[in-house]
Amino acid sequence: MAGGALLASRPGVRLLTHTAGACVCAEVGETMFEEKKEHEDLEKMPSEYRELLERVLTIQADCEIGGPHLYVKDILLTAPSKVNQLIVARTAAEEMDHYRKITRLAGEIGKDTSFLLSIPNQQRYLEAFRGVIKTWEDFSVFGFLIDRVGRYQLEEFLDCSYLPLQRILPEILKEEMGHIGFGTNQTAEIAAKGGESRERVQQSLNFWYTKALDMFGRTDSERSNRFCHWGLKRRSNSQARREFIKEVDPIITSMGLTVPDPVTGRKFL
Numbered sequence: 213m214a215g216g217a218l219l220a221s222r223p224g225v226r227l228l229t230h231t232a233g234a235c236v237c238a239e240v241g242e243t244m245f246e247e248k249k250e251h252e253d254l255e256k257m258p259s260e261y262r263e264l265l266e267r268v269l270t271i272q273a274d275c276e277i278g279g280p281h282l283y284v285k286d287i288l289l290t291a292p293s294k295v296n297q298l299i300v301a302r303t304a305a306e307e308m309d310h311y312r313k314i315t316r317l318a319g320e321i322g323k324d325t326s327f328l329l330s331i332p333n334q335q336r337y338l339e340a341f342r343g344v345i346k347t348w349e350d351f352s353v354f355g356f357l358i359d360r361v362g363r364y365q366l367e368e369f370l371d372c373s374y375l376p377l378q379r380i381l382p383e384i385l386k387e388e389m390g391h392i393g394f395g396t397n398q399t400a401e402i403a404a405k406g407g408e409s410r411e412r413v414q415q416s417l418n419f420w421y422t423k424a425l426d427m428f429g430r431t432d433s434e435r436s437n438r439f440c441h442w443g444l445k446r447r448s449n450s451q452a453r454r455e456f457i458k459e460v461d462p463i464i465t466s467m468g469l470t471v472p473d474p475v476t477g478r479k480f481l
């Protein structure tokens with residue numbers, strides 16, 4: 213599916229507005245670069261474009277491989293059933309494949325991201341990937357919320373100016389939807405048990421909700437504007453965060469759980 217068609221098919225996804233032939237990044241007000249570039253065009257592009265592309269690919273690669281580093285060691289063989297163990301293994305394999313695909317693109321533009329394979333969790337780019345997941349509740353809510361933020365990050369690139377990045381997205385997004393669906397269902401099932409199970413999953417939700425909102429970055433990020441300017445992203449940090457909140461809060465409520473405070477514990481507002 214072409215990027216635009218996949219974009220338009222996502223509920224709640226707002227396409228960029230076009231005024232007088234110029235594309236404007238929603239909210240940021242930046243006039244967007246409208247051309248599409250292939251790898252061989254990059255040498256003619258300003259260094260800022262190449263640097264932003266390198267940065268976004270490095271962070272994406274880090275997030276892809278950061279997931280398995282969080283949960284494989286403690287969850288793979290302790291998941292509560294044979295099928296769940298298989299799903300953890302498959303999820304990890306898919307994330308490693310996403311890492312491989314993003315790393316290949318980074319390598320093509322001269323950025324070696326192989327160091328991300330083995331760095332300690334504490335050195336991951338995003339706070340959400342710096343700990344360890346030790347419980348099934350945390351693994352479930354991680355899929356429900358953090359893989360969902362991952363989907364938002366990937367959706368930024370659906371109609372982006374760098375075509376090789378756009379091309380690898382449909383398959384990756386399809387697999388992310390599977391991770392999100394599994395995490396959401398598991399979270400709902402645990403909550404529905406009530407009692408201590410519900411309390412434990414609420415605790416996990418409180419922890420990951422804060423991390424998820426912080427993953428979108430600072431509201432006043434100048435770099436976020438430059439990503440929009442070059443057509444590498446289509447939403448500002450704050451716009452994407454608001455859309456995420458609008459999507460997840462009703463799901464949390466429908467599970468009989470309490471929406472956590474959106475400000476407490478946040479590092480990036």
Ligand SMILES: [Fe+2]
Nearest residue numbers: 276307310388
């Ligand atoms: Fe992924």
Ligand SMILES: [Fe+2]
Nearest residue numbers: 359362388391
């Ligand atoms: Fe995922």
